[in-house]
Amino acid sequence: MALANFQFILILALVGIALPFIGVGVAWLLRPKKPNKLKTSTYECGVETYGDAWSQFKAQYYLFALIFVIFDIEAVFLFPWAVAYGGLGFYALLQALIFIFLLFDGLVYAWKTDALSWQ
Amino acid sequence: MPIIPLSWFLLVGAGLFSIGLYGALARRNAVAVLMGVELLLNAVNINLVAFNRYIVPAQVTGQIFAIFVLAIAAAEAAVGLALIIAIYRTRDTVNLDEIDLLKG
Amino acid sequence: MNIFEFIRDPSQIGPWFHQLLLSAGMQEWVANLIGDVIGVLLIVGAVLTSAIFLIWLERKIAARLQDRVGPNRAGPYGLLQTLADIVKLLTKEDVTPDGADRVSFNLAPALMVMQIIMVAAIIPISAGLIGANLSVGLLYFIAMSGIASIGALMAGWASNNKYALLGGFRVVAQLLSYEIPLAFSLLAAVIWTGTMATNNLAMQQGELLFGFIPGWNILVMPFAALIFFIATLAEGERAPFDLLEAESEIVAGPNIEYSGLKFAWFYLQFFVNSLLLACIFTTVFLGGWQGPFVDQFPLLGIVYFFVKSLLVLLALMWVRATYPRLRIDQMMTFCWKVLVPVTLVVVLIVAIGARITPDRSINAVIISGANIVALLVTLGIIGRSLRRDVQRRKAALPGRSTAQV
Amino acid sequence: MEFTFLHVIFLAVAGFTLLCGLGVVVSRNLFHSAIWLIGAFAGVAAIYWLLEAEYLAIAQIMIYIGAIATLIVFAIMLSRGMMIGRAKMNNFQAGISAVVGILLFALLAFILLQVEWPVVQQAVVADPIPMMGQAFVTTYVIPFQVIAVLLSVALVGAIMIARER
Structure with missing residues (x-):
């Protein structure tokens, strides 16, 4: 079953990634191609572009990604637990409560240190 | 029934491990080294899951181990990259052979 | 197999076709491969055609909500407008800006399209009529949004x-x-239904609570459904969460330098993504293809499913056309300081509530009540902190009217 | 041994994974390294799926591509200029590392082709996800809670380190 699904998803992924390129290929046959210096310059609201864009950005974005990663892993652990939950005893609920509580702790810490507010 | 021989999976794991090792040892940039380490962990996970599938197919032990490795890899990446960002902020470089503060 | 069987239950067509190929003397794996390729092409075709219809629908509805007419020149009611747009986009010059990184510049739109096509595989439009009923369904959906x-x-x-x-x-x-x-x-819905596979989720919601109330998850956990709806607005990048294309601040978002068909792919992803999110909402909270007489006539499931999904989509469009855009700090604060803690509370309510009595119907009532209480408490807390915020700002700006605060 | 269509799929997936892995370590542009890395992660996810570990494959995509790769890309962008190919991407021990890598692979390949693995000809369990969920809160409950502690400590530590003061 898993392998049958795998073949389907694999074909889907390949078609999904190929389709945009096919579309762009068709458009390449149809469209005009006359680039010039002004056309291919970087857009910056009509002013001359200064430097390239690959400059430094705020660490704030990184902090949000960081908290996200931790919660994402929590989800990976909790989803199988949720599926099995119907057949498990009270003990399972207790363990999951402790698990969620421990991670809630991390969120509270982030809140208290102002990592969650956008500066 | 498994059709593909077990050793094929193990060979892929070994290949990925060697590539990751090269990346972790040879690169100067700290982020690139971290990417090499992630490849190493992935290679190990392939072996765990392959052994699970071929030797104890009635259990899920190997998969559970692999999930734990996944979680630890994520924690490692999060802290490691935070360190790299902090070092970059103070030292303005992420090249490991220039970060030698402990050498004094 | 006769035609009436098909009409009664369209999900039979897959196995029937497989048998047909086998009886024509094909090998098992060739038959599987052909079946899969046809399935994939059907999904891709459905995605592309739905996009054409959706773009027209969204423009028309947004226009009506804002007291405009919307597209009305190309074809009756402007129905051919999107086709005209496609022709235009196909024949537009495709500019790659100087200094762009060509590999990632071309790969990015492909990834966006890949995401919606991958997600479309797990939408059950009728009992068993689904691309792949993965046992990890919902997690697969979450994983794809990472792409x-x-x-x-x-x-x-x-x-x-x-x-x-x-x-x-x-x-x-x-x-x-x-x-x-x-x-x-x-996760709250999975705890209650005990499965992640999308088709099984819809099937589970066919149970009747107390023998007559449909066991849809939105009735069991209205607050979880509301949270999912709000998160849907943000994941679909719709107003009030359409910060990425804040025209007045950052011009148009990450796709600003794209033109021609590559831009069209981003556009397509935006519209189809909303439909898919509405479909997931329908599957998880609104009972999917469940409805009266669906057991006898599975074909009705398709009708129910699309009616429900389009209603959810209409709600999404309504919100988009009505509300102004949030500031980025408001948006992030709302997510991390309101939604995330509250969602954890809802998960705990559902987990505990599912265990209180051995009777599922009574548990459902308890969970539902606790959900509504949690919603009211949350609204109360938000209201109080907003009032305090306004008062603090008033104090900080003496001599100004509240209108400017 | 019979050569089936599944073998072809496996070889394609394995080749893709190793190619992406090589791309990660030889690419001069760090952002391109990250893109190759995403490809390698996807390839490993496909290998898990070929091993009929559907859940793990999705967890791999969710955590590695959705979370870790995003973190890495963010970190690359936060450190200005470090992704543009500078003069040297490799350090002085690159040559030795390459030799070590090739030797290690040869050794591992030699060993694992010699060993007679005790393979069990049996189908996998029909429904592994509830089994895993159950194992988390019974057999592996201590690692489960330790992971929770580890994650919250990692969160606190990383916030402390990365915060701008």
Whole structure:
């Protein structure tokens, strides 16, 4: 079953990634191609572009990604637990409560240190 | 029934491990080294899951181990990259052979 | 197999076709491969055609809501407008800006399209009529939205444009943040139904509570459904969460340097993504294809499913056409300080509530009540903190009227 | 041994994974390294799926591509200029590392082709996800809670380190 699904998803992924390129290929046959210096310059609201864009950005974005990663892993652990939950005893609920509580702790810490507010 | 021989999976794991090792040892940039380490962990996970599938197919032990490795890899990446960002902020470089503060 | 059987239960067509290929003397794997390829092509075709219809629908409805007419020149009611747009986009010059990173610049739109096509595989439009009923269904859906955020980040970086990069950062910060409440409200539904596979989720909701109330998850956990709906607005990048394309601030988001068909792919992803999110909402909370007489006539499931999904989509459009845009700090604060803690509370309510009595119907009533209480408490807390905020600002700005605060 | 269509799929997936892995370590542009890395992660996810570990494959995509790769890309962008190919991407021990890598692979390949693995000809369990969920809160409950502690400590530590002061 898993392998049958795998073949389907694999074909889907390949078609999904190929389709945009096919579309762009068709458009390449149809469209005009006359680039010039002004056309291919970087857009910056009509002013001359200064430097390239690959400059430094705020660490704030990184902090949000960081908290996200931790919660994402929590989800990976909790989803199988949720599926099995119907057949498990009270003990399972207790363990999951402790698990969620421990991670809630991390969120509270982030809140208290102002990592969650956008500066 | 498994059709593909077990050793094929193990060979892929070994290949990925060697590539990751090269990346972790040879690169100067700290982020690139971290990417090499992630490849190493992935290679190990392939072996765990392959052994699970071929030797104890009635259990899920190997998969559970692999999930734990996944979680630890994520924690490692999060802290490691935070360190790299902090070092970059103070030292303005992420090249490991220039970060030698402990050498004094 | 006769035609009436098909009409009664369209999901029979897959196995029937497989048998047909086998009886024609094909090998098992060739038959499987052909079946899969046809299935994939059907999904891709459905995605592309639905996009054409959706873009027209959205423009028309948004126009009506804002007291305009909307597209009305090409074809009756402007129905051919999207086709005209496609022709235009196909024949537009495709400009790659100087200094762009060509590999990632071309890969980014492909990833965006790949995401919606992959997600479309797990939508059950009728009993058993589904691309692949994965046992990991909902988690697969969450995992795929990660691909979209990588695509947006790639587009932003590759363009070598400051607005694009800033837009990319913003959209990724938004998508990542709102993925947490999204995932955890789904977790609440999984705890209650005990399965992640999308078709089984819809099937489970066919149970009747007390013998007559449909066991849809929105009735059992209205608050979780509301959280999922809000997260849907953000994941679909719709107003009031459409910060990434804040025209007045960062021009248009990560796809600013894209033109021609590559831009069209971003556009397509936006519209189809909304439909898919509405479909997931329908499947998880509104009982999917469940409805009266669906057991006798599975074909009715398709009708029910699309009616429900389009209603959800209409709600999404309504919100989009009505509300103004949030500021980025408001948006992030709302996610992390309101939605995430509240979602964890809802998960706990559902987990505990599912265990209180051995009778599922009574548990459902308890969970539902606790959900509504939690919703009211949350609204109360938000209201109080907003009032305090306004008062603090009033105190900080003496001599000004509240209108300016 | 019979050569089936599944073998072809496996070889394609394995080749893709190793190619992407090589791309990660030889690419001069750090952002391109990250893109190759995403490809390698996807390839490993496909290998898990070929091993009929559907859940793990999705967890791999969710955590590695959705979360870790995003973190890495963010970190690359936060450190200005470090992704543009500078003069040297490798350090002085690159040559030795390459030799070590090739030797290690040869050794591992030699060993694992010699060993007679005790393979069990049996189908996998029909429904592994509830089994995993159950194992988390019974057999592996201590690692489960330790992971929770580890994650919250990692969160606190990383916030402390990365915060701008």
